Amino acid sequence: MPRPRRGGPRPDAVAAPARPAGLRKRWLLAGFAAVLVALVAGVSLGPVNLPPGSVAAELLNLLPGVHLDSGLTEREVAIVVELRLPRVVLGLLVGALLALAGGCYQGVFRNPLADPYLLGVAAGAGFAVTVAIVLGAGAGGALTGLPVTIPLAAFVGSLGAVVLTYLLGAAGGRDRSPAALILAGVAVSAFFSAGQTYLLQQHSDTIQQVYSWLLGRLATAGWHDVRLVLPYFVLTAVVVLLHRRELDVLSVGDDEAASLGLHPQRSRYLLIAAASLGTAAAVSASGLIGFVGIIVPHTVRLLAGASHRVILPLSMLFGGAFLALTDVVARTAAAPAEIPIGVVTAVLGGPFFVLVLRTARRVGL
Numbered sequence: 001m002p003r004p005r006r007g008g009p010r011p012d013a014v015a016a017p018a019r020p021a022g023l024r025k026r027w028l029l030a031g032f033a034a035v036l037v038a039l040v041a042g043v044s045l046g047p048v049n050l051p052p053g054s055v056a057a058e059l060l061n062l063l064p065g066v067h068l069d070s071g072l073t074e075r076e077v078a079i080v081v082e083l084r085l086p087r088v089v090l091g092l093l094v095g096a097l098l099a100l101a102g103g104c105y106q107g108v109f110r111n112p113l114a115d116p117y118l119l120g121v122a123a124g125a126g127f128a129v130t131v132a133i134v135l136g137a138g139a140g141g142a143l144t145g146l147p148v149t150i151p152l153a154a155f156v157g158s159l160g161a162v163v164l165t166y167l168l169g170a171a172g173g174r175d176r177s178p179a180a181l182i183l184a185g186v187a188v189s190a191f192f193s194a195g196q197t198y199l200l201q202q203h204s205d206t207i208q209q210v211y212s213w214l215l216g217r218l219a220t221a222g223w224h225d226v227r228l229v230l231p232y233f234v235l236t237a238v239v240v241l242l243h244r245r246e247l248d249v250l251s252v253g254d255d256e257a258a259s260l261g262l263h264p265q266r267s268r269y270l271l272i273a274a275a276s277l278g279t280a281a282a283v284s285a286s287g288l289i290g291f292v293g294i295i296v297p298h299t300v301r302l303l304a305g306a307s308h309r310v311i312l313p314l315s316m317l318f319g320g321a322f323l324a325l326t327d328v329v330a331r332t333a334a335a336p337a338e339i340p341i342g343v344v345t346a347v348l349g350g351p352f353f354v355l356v357l358r359t360a361r362r363v364g365l
Contacts, residue, residue, distance in 0.1 A: 027300075027303075028313065031314050031316075034317060035320055038088070039088055040052050042324045048076075054070045054072050058077060086223045087218050088327070090225050091324035091326075092323070094282040095320040095321070095324060096237075096320035098115075098278075098279065098296075099316060099318065099322070100237065100315055100316050102114070102319075104271055106297055106298075107271075107308050107311075108275075109181055111181055115290075115292075115293030116282075117294075119162055119181070120164070120185045120189040120192065121158040121276060123196075124162070125157040125280050125284070126192070127157050127192040127199075128154055129284060130199055133206055134203045150284045154283050159273065159276045159280075164184075166272075214288050217341060236277050240274050241312060244309050244312045246262060247312075290345055291346060293319075295348065295349055296319040330343075
């Protein structure tokens with residue numbers, strides 16, 4: 001009889017899977033906290049530093065029914081609401097989209113090295129947007145002058161790039177190895193970059209406008225860019241998050257996924273289209289910002305778990321916070337000058353990519 005008692009606690013081990021749910025809640029709280037910290041820091045820091053407590057109070061005043069004395073002058077309130085807050089919110093949206101797209105691509109391609117930049121998606125979107133600007137589709141040179149044309153061009157370019165990468169990666173056979181996929185992405189990026197360079201040489205009057213955009217920036221005047229990106233953000237987030245369980249099923253292989261009642265190709269195409277739409281919206285508003293889609297999802301995967309039910313929501317939260325805080329560094333590191341945010345993410349992402357590549361090789365991916 002003692003033996004069954006000794007073995008009694010062992011069935012309790014079945015309760016172990018409940019622990020990740022608690023961990024996920026804690027990580028969600030950490031993600032929301034990171035977003036709030038990035039929001040307050042992004043609005044507080046700049047050429048004119050503002051007290052974080054006063055900024056937090058002023059942000060709360062934007063909520064209906066809240067009236068707090070922040071102690072800020074009318075000029076400082078205008079800086080907060082009309083200048084810095086739109087830029088920070090845009091950074092949160094763009095960072096969330098890039099990180100969500102990166103996590104989605106990594107799940108679809110079953111490759112931890114996949115991201116919108118390395119797969120050539122961003123380069124394809126950049127080429128298409130450059131074509132739109134050169135052809136005058138940007139309405140008088142304003143990058144976001146037309147709320148439909150620029151994102152539509154970016155979407156077509158990004159989707160074309162990911163299709164080319166996918167086809168080239170499979171050119172040597174049915175198996176799409178990580179190395180083949182990354183090399184295909186590099187080739188596609190080089191192709192679109194060459195086309196973009198040629199266009200700029202032929203239309204030198206657009207060089208400065210496109211060049212500043214290529215390096216990535218979150219400079220925004222008012223809420224126009226936020227309103228431009230928000231619908232695409234909502235659509236991308238809804239589609240990808242509703243299908244996040246399917247990414248876990250796809251990870252076991254197409255045959256196994258089909259035996260479980262899933263249509264692998266249909267799900268894969270839908271997720272690729274949604275992630276490309278999110279990338280297109282982010283690129284059209286902020287330019288080419290690399291490595292966010294690989295840094296954030298991979299870090300979340302290492303810390304919080306490998307399930308896409310965990311990776312995708314947390315990537316959105318931490319991706320938005322990461323880019324908003326990176327923008328603070330870009331604005332303040334060389335003040336009064338401003339470093340292009342794409343340069344800052346590249347400095348952070350280069351060593352991180354090497355680390356991920358070494359890890360992938362060690363586990364035989």
